Amino acid sequence: MSKVAKLAVALLPVAILTGCDGDAPAATQAAGTAAPTAPAEPMPVMGDPVTILAFGDSLFAGYNLGEEEGYPEVLERTLRARGINARVIDAGVSGDTTAAGRQRIGFVLDNAPARPDLALVELGGNDLLRGIDPARTRANLEGILQQLQQREIPVVLMGMRAPPNLGAQYQQDFDGLYTELARQYDTGLVPFFMEPMANDARLIQQDRVHPTAEGVEELVRNSLGEVVDALPDGEPAS
Numbered sequence: 347m348s349k350v351a352k353l354a355v356a357l358l359p360v361a362i363l364t365g366c367d368g369d370a371p372a373a374t375q376a377a378g379t380a381a382p383t384a385p386a387e388p389m390p391v392m393g394d395p396v397t398i399l400a401f402g403d404s405l406f407a408g409y410n411l412g413e414e415e416g417y418p419e420v421l422e423r424t425l426r427a428r429g430i431n432a433r434v435i436d437a438g439v440s441g442d443t444t445a446a447g448r449q450r451i452g453f454v455l456d457n458a459p460a461r462p463d464l465a466l467v468e469l470g471g472n473d474l475l476r477g478i479d480p481a482r483t484r485a486n487l488e489g490i491l492q493q494l495q496q497r498e499i500p501v502v503l504m505g506m507r508a509p510p511n512l513g514a515q516y517q518q519d520f521d522g523l524y525t526e527l528a529r530q531y532d533t534g535l536v537p538f539f540m541e542p543m544a545n546d547a548r549l550i551q552q553d554r555v556h557p558t559a560e561g562v563e564e565l566v567r568n569s570l571g572e573v574v575d576a577l578p579d580g581e582p583a584s
Contacts, residue, residue: 401437435458435462
C-alpha cells in the first residue's frame with residue numbers, strides 16, 4: 347500500500363479531545379470492554395474490488411505508529427475481514443491544514459493508482475491549532491469536496507470539534523460546518539471522528555494528542571458503519 351510522506355508534526359492540543367483546557371480526557375470505559383473492529387472469523391473476500399482514498403492529516407498518517415497500525419491500514423484489514431474486497435490508499439500527511447489539503451487534492455487524485463470509489467476526508471484539527479477562521483476552514487473543505495464531486499467520487503466527511511477556549515461563537519461556527527457541508531454536498535458524516543479518544547485516555551499516546559494502535563482500532567470501529575454505508579452497494583455495518 348502506497349504511503350504519503352509523514353511529517354512529525356503534532357495535530358492538535360488535548361483540549362480539542364476533551365473540551366477542557368490542559369486536562370487529559372477521563373477514562374470512562376471499563377478495561378477490556380473495547381469492541382473488536384473485525385469479526386472473530388473473517389469472511390471470504392468477495393465481489394469487485396473497491397478503492398478508498400483516506401485523505402487527511404496525522405490521524406490518517408499514523409503518526410508514531412508502526413507501518414501497519416495506521417487508520418487506513420486497519421480499515422483495509424477490517425473491511426476485508428468482513429468480506430469486502432477493499433484497498434485503502436493512505437493519503438494522510440501530518441500537519442496538513444484544510445488549505446494544504448485543498449492544494450494537494452488534485453495532485454493526489456491525478457496520481458492515485460486507481461480511481462477511488464470512495465474518499466474519506468479528515469481535516470480541520472490543524473486549523474483549530476492555528477485558530478483559523480472557521481469560514482476559511484469551510485471554504486477549503488468546500489474546495490476539496492467540489493473537486494471530489496466533479497470526479498463523481500462519494501465522500502465520508504470526518505467531523506472535528508473545537509475546544510471551548512476558542513470562544514462560544516468560534517466553537518459554534520466550527521462545529522456546525524461539518525454537518526452543513528455533509529448536507530450541502532450529500533456526503534456521509536462521522537460527527538466527531540475523535541470521539542473514542544475523548545472518552546478513554548488509554549487510547550492516546552504520551553503526547554496526549556495522537557491515538558495509540560488500540561486507539562486507531564477504536565477510530566475504525568467508530569467510523570466503520572458510515573464507511574460501509576457509503577461504499578458501492580454498501581450495507582449497514584453490524
